[in-house]
Every structure is written in structure tokens, then in C-alpha cells.
Amino acid sequence: EKGGYDYFMLKEIAEQPKAVADTLLGRIDAAGSLCLDELRISAAELREVDKVVIVACGTAFHAGLIAKYAIEHWTRIPCEVELASEFRYRDPILDSRSLVVAISQSGETMDTLMALRHAREQGSRVLAICNTNGSTIPRESDAVLYTHAGPEVAVASTKAFLTQLVACYLVALYLGQVRGTKWGDEIGAVIRDLSKISHEVERVLETMEPVRELARSLAGKNTVLFLGRHVGYPVALEGALKLKELAYMHAEGFAAGELKHGPIALIEEDLPVVVVVPSPRGRSVLHDKIVSNIQEIRARGARTIVIAEEGDETVVPYADHLIRIPATPTLLQPLVATVPLQVFACELATARGNEVDQPRNLAKSVTVE
Ligand code: M6R
DSSP states (O other), rough: OTTTTHHHHHEEEEEEEEHHHHHHHSSSTTTTTTGGGGGOOOOOHHHHOOOEEEEEEEHHHHHHHHHHHHHHHOOOOEEEEEEEEHHHGOOOOTTTTEEEEESSSOOOOHHHHHHHHHHHHHHOOOEEEESSOOOHHTTTSSSSEEEOOOOOOOOSSHHHHHHHHHHHHHHHHHHHHOOOOOTHHHHHHHHHHHHHHHHHHHHHHHOOOOHHHHHTTTTTTSSEEEEEEEEHHHHHHHHHHHHHHHHOOEEEEEEEEGGGTTTTGOOOTTOOOEEOOOOHHHHHHHHHHHHHHHHHHHTTTOEEEEEEETTTTTTGGSEEEEEEEEEEEEGTTTTHHHHHHHHHHHHHHHHTTTOOOOOOOSSSSSSOO
């Protein structure tokens, strides 16, 4: 059942190219437009939406954070992302023009379910992004976009996360398509990039041996920090969450720009710091800023583990370890940048003798509030 792998997690990491491709399947037509009639929310209704609110927990919440960048950029609709467990307790401002998106792999997470019930009581429409057919969250939602990751057994979410990202991009692009935005041309180009992305995920998986080696060499460490900017920030949070869950290490993700506001005090000799570097093409200001962040932490003794695009030579002098990922449009980079972090956490857990598929104190679906 583990298909020759030692752990379900390894199998599920390896299945990611297929999971991504399956989630796109049938949703892009021959002309390169999105067809999401399955949503059962009409284009007219989608044009009425004046706010998107995403609720989710854990890894699904990180997918939501990334979705915010995509939705606001492509549609110019304001988007909030909130931990489902916090949502209803703060009396959120919702009405019939708010589209609430509940993201959940299992479809049974009680915090997310309670958040969506609250949203529906306020008259909002709820769209579920879910991996489990017929589970409670899609059943109680107005609409559902299923991710097609297949069953995810390992407690630590991997392929479900990548497919949640794909589903979020589809929703963002579809909203852009039906509403018509000034990014019309860009939307077409991104749909084309998205349809090729599973091949890029495959390429990342082929180059993971140095990442595994690096992870083994860090098995005796207590702390690992993760830094990112823009969509790389939620990727950093996800990398840290994977390491906490699997390796039981102190791991924290920061927005790189926040370093100087406090976290830089944590930097000490030989502290491993993983940095997710945005593409030098496109929004290059982001790239330049993070390169100076890498220089700052390295000057203070950090051991820099740099995840950067193929061909980005500017980071080479400051990287103690360099992990290459294929060039992608900035907003899609999380689909390739997250994969090495999953492999890293899985290998560190193994090196520390931990139970990979069933980490201590955790359950696959959390059905209590
Ligand atoms: O089934 P869900 O997507 O609603 O689960 C949400 C979280 O409990 C889940 O993502 C959790 O954080 C994972 N163990 C992360 O690897």
C-alpha cells in the first residue's frame, strides 16, 4: 500500500506531480480558458462579490495566505485570510456579497466547519476547497471545488497542500476571468504556466538527494528558522510547520522584512536559516531585498540554506547551501518551493528516529474545536 516507499509521506510527496495535474484536469478548455461550471455559482453572482474571506487551519491556512496574493492581484477584490479557530469569535463583518472560501483536506475539521456555519448564518456564500468527496464541509457549503490529490494518509499534509494551491489559483483566475480585469492577458499566460507546472514539480523531485543529505547533517540541531517575502512568506511558515510536526524541532517562519524588527536577535553562529528567494525576474525589488537579508544574517554567523531559481547567480556568494528550483511566475513559485521543505522535514524526522507518518500528539483530521 505504500507503493515501495518506507512511509506514506514519501509516497505522497512523490505523487505530487500527478496530484497537481489531476486537479487541473478538465478545468482548462482547449482555448486556454477556465471552465468551472461545477462551482454552481453563476458568473453574475461572482461579479457581485465584493470581498473574499478564506478560513482554514494549519497547512490549509498557509494555502489560503498564498491565495490572498493571487486573488487580490488578479481580481482586485479585497481578500482576508483567517484561522478558522479565530474567525467566528471576533464577530466578522460578512454579508451576501462576501464569498467565504473554506479550505480543508479532510473536510471534517471542526474549526473550519464552525467558521463556515457562522458565515452562512450571516448570509454569505461558502465555497469549499476540499480533498474528500462527500465530507461534511463540502456538504454544508454552497459550492465545492474538489482537489484531486487522492487519499492522503500521512498526518503531515503534502500533496493536498499543492492541490489546494492549484485550486486557489483556479478560483482566483476564474474570478478574474468572469469579472474581466486589466490582467486579462496575464491570466491567459498564467493558465498556460499552470498547465505545465506539474512537470516542474517533477523536476524538483528529481534533485532532492542533496536536500536529504543536508537534512541528515542537521539532525543534532535544536532550531531552524525560515524566511520569505511575498508568497515566499507563507512557504516559510509551511516549511516551519512541517519541521515542528515531523522533527519536533523549534522551527519558525518569518517575513524577511520583519527580521530587523526583532527576530534577527535570534541569529547566532551556525544557526540554520532557510531562505525562500523570489524570482529575480518580474518583481525584482523583492529579490534584491531578500538578497540583502541573506547577507545580513550571514554576517551574523547564520548557516544560510537558500532556495533560489535556476540561473539566479546573485545568491551564490551568500549561500552555504543552495537548493535550486525551476523558474516560475512569482505567484506560482510556492508550488515548486514547498517541495524541498517537505523532503527536508521528512528526512530530518527520519534521521531523528521519529515516526514520520504518525507524529506524536497529532491526528489526521481534527474533529474537535
Ligand atoms: O483536513 P484539513 O485540511 O482541514 O486539516 C487542517 C490541518 O489540521 C492540517 O493541515 C494540519 O495542519 C496538517 N497536519 C499539516 O501538515
